[in-house]
Amino acid sequence: YGLGGTVWTADLDHGMDLAARIHTGTVGVNQYGVDLQAPFGGVKASGLGREMGPEGLAPYFSLKSVYRPKQTAAS
DSSP: OOSEEEEOOSOHHHHHHHHHHSOSSEEEESOOOOOTTSOBOOSTTSOSSOBSHHHHHGGGOOOOOOOOOOOOOOO
């Protein structure tokens, strides 16, 4: 599984290096919490994609281009 994890250390740089190598969707270094504007989800057998944030909303949108005539300046 790989939903989330934390790293607790006195050496923040070492904690950040370790967090980059942990196979989870979310990792906290010396803290735990979620940011509702950031994507949330797991890896491996934990979850199906992402929730929240732009990445979590993307499956619900499709892009569309709309073209219209240019407006001319009024004289």
